[in-house]
Amino acid sequence: MKYISTRGKAPELGFEDVLLSGLASDGGLYIPKEWPKVDYKELPTTSYSEQAAYVIYPFVKDFLNYEELNDITSQAYSQFPSKEAIGLKEVEKGNYLLELFHGPTLAFKDFAMLLLAQFFETSLSKKNKSITILGATSGDTGSAAIEAFKNNKHCTVFILFPKGRVSEIQRKQMTTVDSASIYPIEIDGTFDDCQNLVKNLFQNLEFKEEMCLGAINSINWARVAAQIVYYFSTFQQLKSNRVSFSVPTGNFGDVLAGWVAKKMGLPIDKLIVATNDNDILDRAISNGDYFQEEVKATTSPSMDIQISSNFERLLFESLNKDSEKLRNLFIELKENNGFRIDNDTLSYIKNDFKSGKASERKVKDTISRIYKVSNIILDPHTAVGFYASAKKLDADVPMVNLGTAHPAKFSQAVIDAIGLEPEIPDRLKNIINKKEKFTELDNNSEALIGFIRKHSNV
Numbered sequence: 001m002k003y004i005s006t007r008g009k010a011p012e013l014g015f016e017d018v019l020l021s022g023l024a025s026d027g028g029l030y031i032p033k034e035w036p037k038v039d040y041k042e043l044p045t046t047s048y049s050e051q052a053a054y055v056i057y058p059f060v061k062d063f064l065n066y067e068e069l070n071d072i073t074s075q076a077y078s079q080f081p082s083k084e085a086i087g088l089k090e091v092e093k094g095n096y097l098l099e100l101f102h103g104p105t106l107a108f109k110d111f112a113m114l115l116l117a118q119f120f121e122t123s124l125s126k127k128n129k130s131i132t133i134l135g136a137t138s139g140d141t142g143s144a145a146i147e148a149f150k151n152n153k154h155c156t157v158f159i160l161f162p163k164g165r166v167s168e169i170q171r172k173q174m175t176t177v178d179s180a181s182i183y184p185i186e187i188d189g190t191f192d193d194c195q196n197l198v199k200n201l202f203q204n205l206e207f208k209e210e211m212c213l214g215a216i217n218s219i220n221w222a223r224v225a226a227q228i229v230y231y232f233s234t235f236q237q238l239k240s241n242r243v244s245f246s247v248p249t250g251n252f253g254d255v256l257a258g259w260v261a262k263k264m265g266l267p268i269d270k271l272i273v274a275t276n277d278n279d280i281l282d283r284a285i286s287n288g289d290y291f292q293e294e295v296k297a298t299t300s301p302s303m304d305i306q307i308s309s310n311f312e313r314l315l316f317e318s319l320n321k322d323s324e325k326l327r328n329l330f331i332e333l334k335e336n337n338g339f340r341i342d343n344d345t346l347s348y349i350k351n352d353f354k355s356g357k358a359s360e361r362k363v364k365d366t367i368s369r370i371y372k373v374s375n376i377i378l379d380p381h382t383a384v385g386f387y388a389s390a391k392k393l394d395a396d397v398p399m400v401n402l403g404t405a406h407p408a409k410f411s412q413a414v415i416d417a418i419g420l421e422p423e424i425p426d427r428l429k430n431i432i433n434k435k436e437k438f439t440e441l442d443n444n445s446e447a448l449i450g451f452i453r454k455h456s457n458v
Helices: 015-021 048-060 066-077 109-127 140-149 168-175 191-203 205-211 221-227 229-238 253-263 280-287 311-318 323-336 343-350 360-374 380-390 407-418 445-455
Strands: 003-005 030-032 087-092 095-099 131-136 155-162 182-187 213-215 243-248 268-275 289-291 338-340 353-357 399-403 439-441
Touching (some): 015 109, 015 213, 066 109, 095 229, 140 168, 168 407, 182 445, 191 213, 191 445, 205 445, 221 253, 229 253, 243 253, 268 280, 268 380, 280 343, 280 353, 323 338, 343 353, 353 380, 380 399
Parallel strands (some): 095 399
Antiparallel strands (some): 003 030
16 A cells, blocks of 8 residues: 655655654655555454454555554553453443543543554564654643653654643643653643644654654554544444444544544444534534634643644545645645635535534533433543534434543543542552653744754664
């Protein structure tokens, strides 16, 4: 399988080179040249790790044989407490919660990050090479990356997070890990500022080559590929003819993975893009308005994003892979803070996606409502998904709401909604009083470049 850049001016690459390069040299994102088909009826029933090997293999077969991939997925998902890895609960008739928070950092990001770390380790060990991992986080990506890569001998990891815009637990999950190769960095800005710093450094091709930069954000295709699997696993458990999914969405990677599952042949009906008050994706999908507004701080901080990187991959497909049109849209985004999506392109998107927005009041009300009807406590991100799907339920098609984080990671939002503190898992209790270690930097590329040069092992 070959991968092409959405911007059309970078060379075609195989999976391993896409894994190691992250962002394409022309500033675009890599995407498969064509979508593979898999027979969902043949999905293994033995374990999640074997399901992962089955679904992901078409994307990586020029890098790993099936047995090698099976070994890697087995090692990655051995860190989950059960061989199924996911949990599926019926909250109301036909309305389900997909629990994706049973991994080491209690968030859905573990599914992709644990596998990504194994991919990097396999490739870099063969090459006897070291790289510099650079990533930005709005909360859960950073802690999942740090946990997955903390013992990796070939990577020095730098994770940027926005000052005052992640929960205390999320911050401590990043800043209390004892590893000489991990550097959490607090940036005085928003997540979009952090993400822009990362992209700027990847587009500095001289620095990228000097430091052998690698990406762990979902600009890296391997992240998206890993997340496709649980859509297949869920469908198998439901034993339904079709299924819809509601996905709390910030950077668009998780819901894009669902769309790829549909392209691969999974019978998905609706994909609901659920946003909080930072609603650029809801506006884009409902009326074609992709214009940035000021980022608002909410109780679902992992979704406090105005520029969703992975939306570029969907736009590329919806523009019939016209790279020139896509480049022009992103020039417009840079110059005018946004752009309008034309009717034909929007029609393509609406064929697969619906959207919804939950205000802070609605998030609080949804946590309360679901607790009253089911005794299940939702985190605020998952509550956004439940609110967005509530008006789109279909008696004939199960609705699966992705549970993206354990509620204990956002205790205050839960307390405010239902007056009870969620039970705190031991792995979170253990970090609450640990000493934090992180670096504070201004929102400045040169300062970041200097810090990385000083501390990277490359």
